[in-house]
Amino acid sequence: MRKAICPGSFDPVTNGHLDIIERASKVFDHLTVVVLENPRKKAMFSMQERVQMLKSTISDFGNVEVDSFKGLLVDYAKKRNASIIIKGLRAISDFEFEFQMALVNRKLNRHVETMFMMTNNKYSFVSSSIVKEVAGYGGDISSMVPSRVHKMICDKITLHANNA
Numbered sequence: 001m002r003k004a005i006c007p008g009s010f011d012p013v014t015n016g017h018l019d020i021i022e023r024a025s026k027v028f029d030h031l032t033v034v035v036l037e038n039p040r041k042k043a044m045f046s047m048q049e050r051v052q053m054l055k056s057t058i059s060d061f062g063n064v065e066v067d068s069f070k071g072l073l074v075d076y077a078k079k080r081n082a083s084i085i086i087k088g089l090r091a092i093s094d095f096e097f098e099f100q101m102a103l104v105n106r107k108l109n110r111h112v113e114t115m116f117m118m119t120n121n122k123y124s125f126v127s128s129s130i131v132k133e134v135a136g137y138g139g140d141i142s143s144m145v146p147s148r149v150h151k152m153i154c155d156k157i158t159l160h161a162n163n164a
């Protein structure tokens with residue numbers, strides 16, 4: 001059985017992520033989408049919230065499951081007996097860092113292979129950071145995230161505004 005894992009911080013999941021997840025689910029027999037911590041980013045949503053939003057948006061894909069992990073991606077891959085990591089690439093600007101991560105992961109575990117899928121060009125400008133920034137200033141993000149995620153972002157922004 002060809003198994004792969006699709007890691008990310010998914011803070012929040014975007015339509016660009018979902019496009020990669022859907023396409024990867026057609027290439028592999030089983031795909032695990034795993035929410036990890038990215039120490040370089042301050043998260044808007046808790047791990048639990050991110051898992052919940054992913055589960056609510058991938059329910060149509062029968063061979064995809066969602067999980068979370070605190071630690072190194074390669075340790076998660078070993079735990080799940082998975083040897084393929086799927087990452088999406090949007091633009092050349094993503095390449096340098098993704099290349100570095102792929103090489104670090106291979107250094108940490110030479111049995112784990114990273115494979116890249118090119119983004120659908122209609123989502124090439126969409127990122128979780130851009131979504132949060134646009135939503136924070138009241139902009140329209142409805143074409144960038146699923147409607148349930150849109151609501152979760154609006155609720156979070158309202159909560160922050162009320163607590164400020």
Ligand code: PNS
Pocket residue numbers: 007008009010036037038039041071072073074101104105
């Ligand atoms: O969606 P992101 O933020 O680009 O995903 C990055 C992520 C979460 C996959 C990366 O930060 C990660 O693998 N975190 C787990 C810790 C780890 O394994 N670090 C070593 C690779 S640099």
